[in-house]
Amino acid sequence: MPGGPPHPKGDDLQNIVARFKTVWPGFSLDVDVELPGSGVTALFGPSGSGKTTLLRCLAGLERVASGFLNFKGQIWQSENTWLPTYRRPLGYVFQEASLFPHLTVLGNLQYGLRRTKQANGFILQQSIELLGIGHLLERKPDSLSGGERQRVGIARALAVNPQILLMDEPLAALDLKRKQEILPYLERLRDELDIPILYVSHAPDEVARLADHIVLMENGRLVAQGPLVDVMARLDLPIRLGEDAGVVLDATVAEHDPAWQLMRLQFSGGSLWARRLDLPIGRRVRVRVLARDVSLATRPYPDISIQNQLAGVVDAITDDEHPGLALVRVKVGDSSLIARLTKRAAASLHIEPGITVWAQVKSVALI
Secondary structure, three states: OOOOOOOOOOOOOOOEEEEEEEEEOOEEEEEEEEEOOOOEEEEEOOOOOOHHHHHHHHHOOOOOOEEEEEEOOEEEEOOOOEOOHHHOOEEEEOOOOOOOOOOOHHHHHHHHHOOOOOOOHHHHHHHHHHHOOHHHOOOOHHHOOHHHHHHHHHHHHHOOOOOEEEEEOOOOOOOHHHHHHHHHHHHHHHHHOOOOEEEEEOOHHHHHHHOOEEEEEEOOEEEEEEEHHHHHOOOOOOOOOHHHOEEEEEEEEEEEEOOOOEEEEEEOOEEEEEEOOOOOOOOEEEEEEEHHHEEEEOOOOOOOOOOEEEEEEEEEEEEOOOOOEEEEEEEEOOEEEEEEEEHHHHHHOOOOOOOEEEEEEOOOEEO
């Protein structure tokens, strides 16, 4: 049971084992999950699905009587153990940075140092450099943009030298321009920090760009979890992404074509041409291919404008959100693509599992 002794499940010294079960008026949480102890894990789902509640339980901000939490071999909560938030070695980033308006940026960062024995000036300096806020240190919060305030809030969370970083929709309060400003810094956190990051979001584009692992939640329960690439390619999940349905591919820059300003991206199922960027040969990149940008044909067509045509085998078909549409998954080597078709088109082409098709990819996005 959720409050009982731990049960053998994976490597408890490397992963995070969490079990929480509670009921509030109008909402219940019932989660039993094992999370990776490294990389970025996205807690993803619609508003009200329990993502933030789970994050607060992990932080100790919500005390659930029927709960268990093992953080990489450290018991933070069990029947007989309760570690208060201030004793859990974590950093927490809220939707709003909530900086002290009377203090400078440096003063806000130093405030946390006086409240923990784990922090030190070296870690603080690293946080300042990682978030690129050195030029902001003498400014007051009311002179900062929303993106700058959030970067200061993240640096403040890192200054306590946490063993895990919890981020509760840190971009939700920002407009598109500010989101684009801060996303590269979040990628730096993912790539340079040697601690797990739990990232709450209901934005598919953020999750596709940042996450290594994904946990899907709905109505306070876990729907699915696994590596991002695998989960995004599933068609059997109740959470629908609408226009954001598609897959994420791990690829490598294989070739530049300077004459046409294109570059070829190699992945496990073949390669795709995309607009050329200033990236070296061999650079690993993440590619997002949306279902709306994939069409299917029963043979290759050399005389059309779509240059990316990949042979594959249909392995799954499901209804889309609109009754006239279907989602078709095509295996291309070890990878998958998803195409959105009208059911009329699928019927006229005799699309069914097992047939060979050519996936025509109209657009590729590097993320």
